[in-house]
Amino acid sequence: MKRYVTVQGDTWDAIAYRELGGTRHTGALMAANRACHGVVFFPAGVELTMPEVKEAKREDITIPPWKR
Numbered sequence: 001m002k003r004y005v006t007v008q009g010d011t012w013d014a015i016a017y018r019e020l021g022g023t024r025h026t027g028a029l030m031a032a033n034r035a036c037h038g039v040v041f042f043p044a045g046v047e048l049t050m051p052e053v054k055e056a057k058r059e060d061i062t063i064p065p066w067k068r
Helices: 012-020 023-031
Strands: 003-005 047-049
């Protein structure tokens, strides 16, 4: 499993965006690191487990019929 070591000031959504490809993965990141739920701004040096995330395929994204 992949790990990430925080830098001072990291936030859940910033880590998810930068390391997992989007803020939509913030919930999965938090679920994989339940011991850190109370943290808003991380200090440097916290080791987090990075969850496996599935990238959305083009057809998985809801697109209105007139734009297909």
